[in-house]
Amino acid sequence: MNLVRTYGDGTARRAALQHVTINLYPGQLVLLMGPSGSGKSTLLAILSGLLEPDSGQVLADDDGQLRDLWQMNPxxxxxxxxxxxxxxxxxxNLFPALTARQQLELVLxxxxxxxxRxxxxxxxxxxDRLGLLPNRHKKPAQLSGGEKQRVAIGxxxxxxxxxxxxxxxxxxxxWENGQKVIELLRDAAHQRGAAVLCVSHDHRLLPFVDVxxxxDDGRLEQRPLPVAHS
Ligand SMILES: Nc1ncnc2c1ncn2[C@@H]1O[C@H](COP(=O)(O)OP(=O)(O)OP(=O)(O)O)[C@@H](O)[C@H]1O
Ligand SMILES: [Mg+2]
Structure with missing residues (x-):
């Protein structure tokens, strides 16, 4: 809520986010769009606890209790x-020395x-769901760009x-594999109740999302979805 983040100091100081408030709910797939440099990655990093905001709160339900992520200790x-x-x-951000299967095993x-086991x-x-089972023993350097992206998603x-x-x-x-990915994200939200925030430049994803x-330039606004929303 009310998140502000600047980079640099003195005259080079520049606001990447200006009083941004966003709500994420379980079961919703939210799409975030905006021009390059508008602050999208910055916002994701703050919401996920990777980058500290200058001011504002990130409130999250932690086993039934609402807590500010940035008031917690590290x-x-x-x-x-x-x-x-x-x-x-x-x-x-894959680990170069690990195979596709090991990347996933490790987080578990x-x-x-x-x-x-x-x-x-x-x-x-x-x-298997990502169509990567035949590649499971390959390391990132042996995978194509799209395959690496799918490992990261998995x-x-x-x-x-x-x-x-x-x-x-x-x-x-x-487009075909992109659609598979957005369907996986949608399943994570709709079937498993995750709150999903996805950044993209692709307008074709709009019919798949809930919000x-x-x-633009650090300012956030909610926009209506196309009418033919399924
Ligand atoms: N570590 C940093 N130090 C200084 N400025 C930064 C840093 N990271 C991002 N910025 C600046 O903050 C602004 C927002 O960057 P951010 O990466 O959030 O944009 P983005 O919307 O994700 O762009 P893209 O679509 O190109 O990924 C940009 O002007 C960028 O140059
Ligand atoms: Mg970015």
Whole structure:
């Protein structure tokens, strides 16, 4: 709520977000659009607890209690992030030394108390949904751009997060695979009750989402969806 974030100091100081308030609800897929440099990645980083705002609050339901993410101490915030949030980074952020399957296994072994066997089973099930099972033993350098993007998506979704942040998850994909990704995000919201915030430049995604926000030069406004919304 009322989030402000600036970069730089002195005369180079520039506001990336100017009093932005956004609500994310369980079961909703929210699309965030806006020109390059308008502050979209900055907003996602603040909401997910990765980047501290200059002022404003990020209120989140933490097992029935409303808490400000940025009033928690770093350990509490890290715990919250690990337990409740999934993030798909613009530019994948995969571990170069790990195979596709290991990338997914790792978040399960870290974030949840599951056995290696169970982690492997869930990793493979997710890779299968993404059409990546034949690639599961490949490392990022051996994968195409679109395949890397899908591994990053699988890694964010595999632990069934409460909050899901996706920064241009379809940018490296053709329309068919892009549609699959948006359907996965929609399932995460509609079937598993996650609150999903997705950044994209692709207007073709509008019919798939529940709410649409536009960010321009650090100012956010909610926009109506096309009438033929299904
Ligand atoms: N670490 C940083 N230091 C200084 N300025 C930054 C930093 N990160 C972002 N900015 C500036 O803040 C503004 C918002 O950046 P941000 O990455 O949030 O934009 P974006 O909407 O995600 O753009 P894109 O669509 O290109 O990814 C831009 O003007 C950018 O140059
Ligand atoms: Mg960005």
């Amino acid at each position: 350990q509490q915030r890290e715990h919250f992030r690990r337990k409740h949030t999934g993030f798909i980074f613009q530019g994948y 072994l870290w974030g949840e108390n599951v056995s290696r 169970e982690a492997q089973r869930r990793a493979d099930a997710m890779l 890694r964010a979704l595999v632990k069934n997060p409460t909050f899901m942040f996706a920064d241009e998850p379809t940018s490296a994909l053709d 649409y926000y536009h960010l």
